[in-house]
Amino acid sequence: MKPKHLISVVPHVVKLLLSLGILWLTLDFKFRKAKKTFEKELIRNGVPKEVAKRLSKKYEEMKNQLKRTVLSSMRGFP
Amino acid sequence: MCEEEKEKKRKSPAEEAEEVKMIFQTLSKEVPALVKGVLDSVFSEEAGKSIGKAAAAFYKELKESGMPDEVAVRMTEKYIGVFTSLGDLLGKMGKGKKFNLQSSSEIGKEIEEKIKEKLAEKGIQVEEDED
Numbered sequence: 001m002k003p004k005h006l007i008s009v010v011p012h013v014v015k016l017l018l019s020l021g022i023l024w025l026t027l028d029f030k031f032r033k034a035k036k037t038f039e040k041e042l043i044r045n046g047v048p049k050e051v052a053k054r055l056s057k058k059y060e061e062m063k064n065q066l067k068r069t070v071l072s073s074m075r076g077f078p
Numbered sequence: 079m080c081e082e083e084k085e086k087k088r089k090s091p092a093e094e095a096e097e098v099k100m101i102f103q104t105l106s107k108e109v110p111a112l113v114k115g116v117l118d119s120v121f122s123e124e125a126g127k128s129i130g131k132a133a134a135a136f137y138k139e140l141k142e143s144g145m146p147d148e149v150a151v152r153m154t155e156k157y158i159g160v161f162t163s164l165g166d167l168l169g170k171m172g173k174g175k176k177f178n179l180q181s182s183s184e185i186g187k188e189i190e191e192k193i194k195e196k197l198a199e200k201g202i203q204v205e206e207d208e209d
Contacts, residue, residue, distance in 0.1 A: 006095070006098075008095065008099045009095075009098055009099050009102050012099070012102035012103050012105070012106040013102055013106070015106040016102070016105055016106040016109060016110065019106065019109075019110035020109070020110055020113065023110060023113055023114055023117065027117065027121065030117075030118075030121055030122060030123075031121045033122075033123045033126070034121050034122055034123055034125060034126035035126060036126075037123045037126040037127045037130065038126035038127070038129060038130040038133075039130070040130070041126070041127050041130030041131050041134065042130045042133060042134045042137075044134075045130070045131060045134030045135065045138070046134065046138060047133075047134050047137055047138075051137070051147075051151055051154075054151060054155075055133060055137075055151070055154060055155060055158060058155045058158050058159070059126075059129070059158055062158065062159060063121060
């Protein structure tokens, strides 16, 4: 395959990387809304406030664990 | 005769490049959409509401059945972990480990099918790998 043929692939690779980058950067912002709604819903359904706070911390831990795992798996790529 | 057939099947560099371009074109469209779908199913506002509702119901059931508070909270934390076990899934995909979760192979199959569809539209045949 000649280099001029590979050039046609570059915009799609850039688009893919940009899309994934944007998803990564907006994850925290989206999660903040999700966490608020999660906590509100717990309290609305009769869970005590302290328990709701503890459970929403766990929800956040899951998000952080996901980010750590994705980063560590990227480091594993050659 | 065999050699002639092989010559016919061999793709020109331009055809190969077109095939690679189509693959990346499809990947650049499908992969972000798939990842967004997976993340939204757990870390969006609607997902937060559903998971909150489910967790609250689970916690209340445990309390009503006489479970001590600390135990009920810990079990509910584990319950929330089930919804958000994406970390394990993506981590294992990244490290190339084998795992049996159906969703990962389904995502891979979906991407493969989309690529084949796009290539078929362009009239490019994909050679199947023999396992």
